[in-house]
Amino acid sequence: MSTIESTLAPVAPPKARAKPGLSPIDRDERRLGFALLAPAFLLLFGVVVYPIVDLVVTSFQLNNLAQPWMGTPFVGLENYGRAMSDDRFWEATFHTGLYVLVTVPGAVVVGLGLALLANQPFRVKWPVRLGLLLPWALPLVFAGLIFRWFFEYTQGLVNNALLMVGLPAQAWLTDPTLAFIAICIAIVWKTSSFVALVLLAGLQTIPRSLYEAAEIDGAGKLAQFWEITLPMLRPAIVVALIFRTITAIQTFDIPFAMTNGGPGNSTETLAMYIHKTTIDFLDLGYGSALAVLMFIVSAILTAGYLRYTRRDPSARGH
Amino acid sequence: MAGIAIRHVEKSFGRAQVIHGIDLEVRDGELVVLVGPSGCGKSTLLRMIAGLEGVTGGEIAIGDTVVNDLPPRARDIAMVFQDYALYPHKSVYDNMAFGLRMRGSPKAEIDTRVNEAAEILQIGHLLDRRPGQLSGGQRQRVAMGRAIVRRPKVFLFDEPLSNLDAQLRGEVRVEIKKLHQRFGTTIVYVTHDQVEAMTLADRIAVLRGGRLEQFATPYDIYNRPASRFVASFMGSPPMTVVPAAISADGHHIALQDGTSLPIPEARRPTVQAASGRPVALGLRPEHVRPGEARDAGDVAVDARVEVIEPLGSETLTWLTIGGRSMTGRFPPEQAVQPGQTVRVTLAMSRMHLFDGETGAAIAA
Ligand SMILES: Nc1ncnc2c1ncn2[C@@H]1O[C@H](COP(=O)(O)OP(=O)(O)OP(=O)(O)O)[C@@H](O)[C@H]1O
């Protein structure tokens, strides 16, 4: 604590002095405030700012651990240029986009259903809560492994079930389209419970009297859902969408555990390609450039959502 | 338009019974106010009329239809909630139009009716706003507007004014009365504000612990309370009620410290039956006046002034009479001081007598 204070002390007073109206007590308060904030700032700097800066710097370097003799010279935008003409990068981006397009709405729809279910006045609440929390609490790789086993060709639950009802077994994990579908199912299962938790919290803030008023006004259950639940839930849905979209852009663990990107590269995501580039091929420079590109896409999408939410409230009249 | 018949209605939540068989007949076009202390079941009864709660026993009819098994939307009622329950994401216009829209009214008719209601309530300039952009009083008006556009058979109000400040409450109260006179619709109105009850009601139903204590006109509730509970619940400050005993011949009533007060001739026959039993003597503050006895039946006693509350138009005076605390309404020019002993007249002809055990009024 004392070291932080001594490093910060010279910084704070000039700022305080710049405001002539500040009393000595206010100045002390201010100094204490900075001192108390310092640990948080240092931590934030250490775990967020520094790695990002380092990542960006590395993305402008030739930095390949497989070729240590080359050193780490700056190569400008070369890594980015390489990405633009790298088919595997575009394919991975395309796959990632598909995952986003399918699993984000998928998780929100399923999550909404789960939230509505959990919001019912059950007499015994714990099975519902457990059912909601379990997929969320499960590590991603576990979920991937479980579903890999579900969709396994000879022993898997899914094929066994298909055979039992007289349908042919499917090559779930070795056919590109089926593998994509299987992975999407696993992702939706895994992520919809988080969405459900967010939406459940939102549902519980809707006053019951609104439904009673609507009931008296003549709205049936379906009309109540469209006219009250959905619009009132909009802010929560946007939050869920933001979180889900960001994690969907970073999709890694589940396809990694289920197919490792296969067959071929047909289910490989951007995050998996970055992982392969840096960990398997040891090409830190190129991997960093890819990571920066992924970060930019996330940032743009998030900004878009935020704009959408900020634009809202009084804009829509009747 | 329709009256409401409540026939021996009961309600239990789980094992807890909160309404114990209430019978109440609301006439067509009547404004009935339900009053009672917190938790006595006013809201529950109102919500059963609305259909938001089922009935456990008995029967509710609106007009000629028994509505026990009808959902709220089929009962042709409108309700104004305590928290207004306006749809926050809809404009004032859409809030008011919602009920008509749900019932499939044509757009042009909705428009006419909403604008008409908005004009009556003077909220025409607010139609484009959201509820969040309105003051409490404006929200209240929108809630009423939403109820009146539908022109239902019955209006139900659950403490609609309790979130307004005193002045606004007075204004809106008058407004509600005007609306009732204008539309003549049957209204059931819940409040625990006795001024609201007295000023609005055609008849008041006083509830206590899920039972109907008395159902009568405001005049009768005030002047002929059926029980000690009603007597001390209605009136501000409340009626003073003290334990007492009636002499064997029915000519005197004795307070606990032995002070004996003569009973006016006219009241003697009815009270004699209660002689020898513990009773409670009730006197409204306006029947405890300063000065010597003037009218027949008046009794002058000495009283000690404990606390005074000057209200401008009158001074509420807390007195000790016969070892018991009583409240009097004194004219403001009557300067009394705490600690003083003053001469006070009790208008015994206006006294109320209640059974000491059951609290039931002993017929006047
Ligand atoms: N949903 C419920 N479940 C269980 N008990 C309830 C429920 N609603 C009301 N009660 C109980 O029923 C009784 C009557 O409640 P009610 O809301 O009708 O009182 P009230 O007269 O409207 O009181 P207030 O003046 O405070 O609004 C109370 O004891 C309350 O605890």
Ligand SMILES: [Mg+2]
């Ligand atoms: Mg209530």
